Amino acid sequence: MIKKVITADGSPTFFSEEYGEPYHSVTAGAFRESKEKFINPCKVIESLKNGDLKILDVCFGLGFNSMSAVKAALECGGRLLIIGFEKNIDVIKASLKLDWGSMSAFKIFLRGLLRSRSFEDGFLTLNYFDGKIGIKIFIGEGRKVIKRIYRNFQNFFDVVFHDPFSPKVNPELWTFEFFRYISELVKEDGILATYSSSLPVRKALLMAGFGVREGVAVGRKSKSTVAVKGAETVLPDNLKRKLERSIFSIPYRDPCLRDPPALIRNRRSGCIRILKSAYPFECWY
Ligand SMILES: C[S@@+](CC[C@H](N)C(=O)[O-])C[C@H]1O[C@@H](n2cnc3c(N)ncnc32)[C@H](O)[C@@H]1O
Secondary structure: OEEEEEOOOOOEEEEEOOOOEEOOOOOOOHHHHHHHHHHOOOOHHHHHHHOOEEEEEEOOOOOHHHHHHHHHHHHHOOOEEEEEEEOOHHHHHHHOOOOOHHHHHHHHHHHHHHHOEEEEOOEEEEEEEOOOEEEEEEEOOHHHHHHHHHHHHOOOEEEEEEOOOOOOOOHHHOOHHHHHHHHHHEEEEEEEEEOOOOHHHHHHHHHOOEEEEEOOOOOOOOOOEEEEEOOOOEOOHHHHHHHHHOHHHOOOOOOOOOOOHHHHHHHHHHHHHHHHHHOOOOOOO
16 A cells, blocks of 8 residues: 655655555655755766766665656766666556656656566566667565676666665665665665665675775655775764674575565574674673
8 A cells, every 4th residue: 555645845645554565755745855865976867968877776666766767868968877776657647646746757757667668588678769778677675686687787787776675674785685685786885875764775885895884864864875886985983883883784595586575584693692692791782
């Protein structure tokens, strides 16, 4: 079940009863979040001004992050290719029924995607291609999609928009193993942006070969995360220490990329419990 919500900047989003979370930050605003947490930190506009850009959209959802990139490409002149996945095609269809306000002109790309369907690598795909903009969305479970397609896209993407629901409710897309696959797909110096600043997420990114930096805080106190493949980690000393030493930085693990979310969550909390009881006098930060 999805319910419509109006966010702080007047743009609409949905609330997911299944995950108990909105699809975008209600306090930041859905369109503002796309721009400030994904487009700006990933340097989308700068890259498009210099030429082509290839984006991996992890969780296409209502399509707002991708459509913000399309808007940037049409304004800047560069060529844009977006490959993404989404498990629920109904969310994409329902997005078209919302009032996108100043972004309404971009619904044409979503309509184009829904009109041009094919079957590739075992998945339904939605496709949009003109001379300048290319979009392909795989409809399916993200881990299965990534495992199936990663050989075709090694060292391919400049940018990743990483936008699942939060790690607590959607842990399967925040594990070390998932980020390791993503890291294979991204070029050296490629940028991944995500709204989460949580320790297990940053630790998993670090282990997967990304350098981790703080992103902006939009509509809440905690900052987001910008990860750059192969780069140094640049964080304040206290955060670096926590990332290195705190048991709360133990990442989510999913060895074969197919465990159910509850098992992934329990595996991590079990590790934390065991460590705490084995070393009760340790200062764990
Ligand atoms: C926070 S919303 C994404 C919002 C989107 N980036 C946008 O700009 O509108 C998360 C999306 O992830 C999808 N999702 C969650 N878990 C998934 C999984 N394991 N595989 C594929 N899609 C998933 C949900 O259906 C939902 O549409």
